[in-house]
Amino acid sequence: MRLSLLISLALGLIVSTVRAAADNDTRGPFNPDGWFGRTTDVCIIGGGASGTYAAVRLKDMGKTVTVIEAKSTLGGHTETWTDPASGQTVELGVETWHVTNASMRFVDRFGIEVEYGLAPNTRDMLFVDYQTGRNMVGGVGYSLNDILAAQANYAVQRAKYVNLSSGYYLDSPVPEDFTLSFLDFAKKYQLEAILYFFYLQQQGGSDFLRQPALYVLKEFDLDRVVRSANNVTMRAKGQMHQIYDLALQELGDDVLLDSHAVGFLQNRRSNNKPSILVHVENSSSHELIMAEALLITAPLTIDNLRGLYPDPQETSLLGKFVPHYYYTGLVNSTGLPTNAEYNFAATGTEFHIPEVPGLYWLRSTNITGVFDFKYGHNTTDISRQAIQDDISAKVHAMHTSGDFNTTGDYNPQIIAFASHSPFGMQVSADDIKDGFYQQLYAEQGQRNTYFTGAAVAGHDSGELWDFTEAVVSKIAAAL
Ligand SMILES: Cc1cc2nc3c(=O)[nH]c(=O)nc-3n(C[C@H](O)[C@H](O)[C@H](O)COP(=O)(O)OP(=O)(O)OC[C@H]3O[C@@H](n4cnc5c(N)ncnc54)[C@H](O)[C@@H]3O)c2cc1C
Ligand SMILES: *[C@@H]1O[C@H](CO)[C@@H](O)[C@H](O)[C@H]1NC(C)=O
Numbered sequence: 001m002r003l004s005l006l007i008s009l010a011l012g013l014i015v016s017t018v019r020a021a022a023d024n025d026t027r028g029p030f031n032p033d034g035w036f037g038r039t040t041d042v043c044i045i046g047g048g049a050s051g052t053y054a055a056v057r058l059k060d061m062g063k064t065v066t067v068i069e070a071k072s073t074l075g076g077h078t079e080t081w082t083d084p085a086s087g088q089t090v091e092l093g094v095e096t097w098h099v100t101n102a103s104m105r106f107v108d109r110f111g112i113e114v115e116y117g118l119a120p121n122t123r124d125m126l127f128v129d130y131q132t133g134r135n136m137v138g139g140v141g142y143s144l145n146d147i148l149a150a151q152a153n154y155a156v157q158r159a160k161y162v163n164l165s166s167g168y169y170l171d172s173p174v175p176e177d178f179t180l181s182f183l184d185f186a187k188k189y190q191l192e193a194i195l196y197f198f199y200l201q202q203q204g205g206s207d208f209l210r211q212p213a214l215y216v217l218k219e220f221d222l223d224r225v226v227r228s229a230n231n232v233t234m235r236a237k238g239q240m241h242q243i244y245d246l247a248l249q250e251l252g253d254d255v256l257l258d259s260h261a262v263g264f265l266q267n268r269r270s271n272n273k274p275s276i277l278v279h280v281e282n283s284s285s286h287e288l289i290m291a292e293a294l295l296i297t298a299p300l301t302i303d304n305l306r307g308l309y310p311d312p313q314e315t316s317l318l319g320k321f322v323p324h325y326y327y328t329g330l331v332n333s334t335g336l337p338t339n340a341e342y343n344f345a346a347t348g349t350e351f352h353i354p355e356v357p358g359l360y361w362l363r364s365t366n367i368t369g370v371f372d373f374k375y376g377h378n379t380t381d382i383s384r385q386a387i388q389d390d391i392s393a394k395v396h397a398m399h400t401s402g403d404f405n406t407t408g409d410y411n412p413q414i415i416a417f418a419s420h421s422p423f424g425m426q427v428s429a430d431d432i433k434d435g436f437y438q439q440l441y442a443e444q445g446q447r448n449t450y451f452t453g454a455a456v457a458g459h460d461s462g463e464l465w466d467f468t469e470a471v472v473s474k475i476a477a478a479l
C-alpha cells in the first residue's frame with residue numbers, strides 16, 4: 001500500500017471535514033501525527049443487526065475489525081426499554097427473528113435462549129378512525145374469509161419470487177409486477193382484503209399504496225404471511241437486546257461507540273490491495289483508521305457515504321434512495337382501557353388506510369397504563385413534540401367520541417422515544433425498471449468496499465444475517 005499517497009490525500013480529507021465544524025471545535029489545534037489510529041482488516045460502518053453480525057463473524061474467521069457506531073450501544077433498531085419502577089421490559093424495536101441458518105447460528109453463538117412463534121397476544125383488537133376518534137365497529141370491512149382468500153392470492157404471487165427472500169436479486173428485465181404501485185398490484189390479484197393489515201405490519205412511513213409492489217413483496221415472504229401457523233419465527237426468552245450486549249462485551253475496543261465516520265478515502269491507484277482511510281470522530285477526538293476493506297451497513301444516505309464516491313455516476317446511483325421516517329416509543333396516562341390495541345384506520349379513504357404522517361397504533365404493554373406507539377412519515381423528519389401533540393389530539397378525540405370505555409383524567413405523555421429514521425430506503429419504479437438493484441449489487445466488493453443492511457437486503461434480521469454471511473465470506477476470501 002502507498003502510505004505516503006494516502007497521508008497526503010488524508011490531509012485534504014481532514015481539512016475539508018474539519019472545516020465544517022471549525023467554529024465549534026473544542027479539540028485543540030490540528031496535529032495530523034496524533035491522528036493515525038489503528039489499522040484493521042475490516043472497518044464496519046454501523047453496529048446494528050448486520051454490522052454486529054458481520055463483526056462477530058469476521059473476528060471468528062480470524063480477521064481484525066473496527067466497528068463505527070453512531071449511538072452509545074450496538075443493536076440499531078433493536079431497543080429494549082426497562083421500566084425504572086418495576087424493572088419490566090418492553091421491546092420498542094425488533095421483537096422477533098426470522099428462523100434462518102444465520103439467525104440460528106448467531107443466537108447459538110451467544111447462548112441466547114429462544115422461544116418459537118410470535119409473543120402471545122391477548123389484547124382486544126380495536127380500530128379507531130384516525131380523524132374522529134370513533135370506534136370502527138365493523139373493523140376495516142372484510143370478513144375473515146375475505147382475508148384468508150386474499151392471503152392465498154398473495155401467496156400464489158409471492159411464490160413466483162422465492163429469490164427475493166435472499167435479497168433484491170432481480171431478473172433482467174425486471175418483472176413488470178414489481179414496478180406496479182402496490183395498489184395496482186393488489187387490484188390485479190384481488191388482494192384488497194389484506195391491504196390494511198399489510199399496511200399495519202409494514203409500517204415505517206412509506207406511502208403504502210403507492211410504493212412499488214417490489215417492496216411489499218420483499219417484506220412479506222411466504223414465511224411471514226403464514227408465520228402464526230408455522231415455526232418460522234423466534235424471539236429471545238429474555239431481552240432482544242441481550243445478544244448485542246454480549247457481542248459488545250466480546251468485541252470490546254473493536255467498537256467505537258458515539259462515533260461517526262465523517263469521510264472516506266480510497267487509495268485507488270494501488271494495483272492489488274487498495275487501502276481505505278476512514279476519518280472517524282466523536283465528541284472529543286478524531287481518528288484516522290486504515291482498513292483493508294470497508295463494510296457499510298448504515299443506511300445508504302449520501303451523508304453516510306461522503307468521500308466514497310468521487311465518481312458522479314456512483315453518487316447518482318446511491319443518491320436515488322429515498323428514506324422514510326419512523327418513530328417508536330411509549331406513552332402513559334391515556335385513560336384508555338388496557339389489554340387492547342387501538343389500530344388507527346380511516347373511514348373515508350381507500351381501503352381504510354390513513355394518510356401519513358400518522359400514528360399506526362397505541363398498544364397496551366405489560367406495564368399497566370403504558371402503551372407503545374409507532375409513528376411514520378414519508379417526506380420529512382418529525383419532532384418528538386409534534387408526535388406528542390398528535391398523540392394527545394388522537395387520545396382526546398377517543399375520549400370525546402364516547403366510543404371507548406375511557407376513564408377519568410388523561411394527559412398522555414411520551415415517556416420513551418426513539419427515532420428509527422432514516423428507514424425503509426426505496427427507489428422509484430422507474431429506477432427499479434432501469435436496473436437499480438442489479439447496478440447496486442454490481443458495486444459489491446468494488447474497490448474493497450462492501451454493502452449490507454436493510455437498504456441493500458431488506459428489513460428482516462434473519463434474512464439480513466444470511467445475506468451478511470455471504471458478504472463476510474466474500475470479504476474474508478478477498479483479504
Ligand atoms: C421499530 C422496528 C421494529 C422492527 N421489528 C422487526 C422485527 O420484529 N423483526 C425483524 O426481523 N426486523 C424488524 N425490524 C427491521 C429491522 O430494520 C431489521 O431487522 C434490522 O434490524 C436492520 O438492520 P440494519 O443493520 O440494516 O440496521 P440497524 O440495525 O438500524 O443498524 C444500522 C446502524 O448504523 C448506525 N449508523 C447510522 N449512521 C451511521 C453513521 N454515519 N456512522 C456510524 N453509525 C451509523 C445506526 O445507529 C445503527 O445502529 C424492525 C425495525 C424497526 C425500526
Ligand atoms: C455551533 O454550535 C451552535 C450552538 O450549539 C450551533 O447552533 C451551530 O450550528 C454550530 N455550528 C457548527 C458549524 O457546527
Ligand SMILES: *[C@@H]1O[C@H](CO)[C@@H](O)[C@H](O)[C@H]1NC(C)=O
Pocket residue numbers: 101466
Ligand atoms: C441453510 O443451510 C442448509 C443446510 O446446510 C443449506 O442447504 C441451505 O442452502 C442454507 N440456506 C441459506 C440461505 O444459506
Ligand SMILES: *[C@@H]1O[C@H](CO)[C@@H](O)[C@H](O)[C@H]1NC(C)=O
Pocket residue numbers: 163166169170171
Ligand atoms: C437467486 O439468489 C441467489 C443467492 O441466494 C443468487 O446467487 C442468484 O443469482 C439469484 N438468482 C437470480 C435470477 O438473480
Ligand SMILES: *[C@@H]1O[C@H](CO)[C@@H](O)[C@H](O)[C@H]1NC(C)=O
Pocket residue numbers: 116231
Ligand atoms: C421449532 O423449531 C425448533 C428448532 O428446529 C425446535 O426446537 C422446536 O421444537 C420447534 N417448535 C415447534 C413448535 O415445532
Ligand SMILES: *[C@@H]1O[C@H](CO)[C@@H](O)[C@H](O)[C@H]1NC(C)=O
Pocket residue numbers: 256257258282283284285287
Ligand atoms: C473518543 O474516541 C477516543 C479515541 O478512540 C477515545 O479515547 C475517547 O474516550 C472517545 N470519547 C468519547 C466521549 O467517547
Ligand SMILES: *[C@@H]1O[C@H](CO)[C@@H](O)[C@H](O)[C@H]1NC(C)=O
Pocket residue numbers: 332333369413415
Ligand atoms: C406519566 O409520565 C409523566 C412523565 O414522566 C409522569 O410525570 C406521570 O406521573 C406519569 N403518569 C402516570 C399516570 O404514570
Ligand SMILES: *[C@@H]1O[C@H](CO)[C@@H](O)[C@H](O)[C@H]1NC(C)=O
Pocket residue numbers: 206207354355356357378379
Ligand atoms: C406521502 O404520502 C401521502 C399519502 O399519505 C401522499 O399523498 C403524498 O403524495 C406522499 N408524498 C410523497 C413525496 O411521496
Ligand SMILES: *[C@@H]1O[C@H](CO)[C@@H](O)[C@H](O)[C@H]1NC(C)=O
Pocket residue numbers: 089090091120366
Ligand atoms: C407479558 O405478559 C405476558 C402474559 O403474562 C407474558 O406471556 C409475556 O412474556 C410478557 N412479556 C414480557 C416482555 O414480559
Ligand SMILES: *[C@@H]1O[C@H](CO)[C@@H](O)[C@H](O)[C@H]1NC(C)=O
Pocket residue numbers: 135337403404405
Ligand atoms: C365497554 O364496556 C362494555 C361493558 O363492559 C363492553 O361491552 C364494551 O365492549 C366496551 N367497549 C369497548 C370499545 O371496549
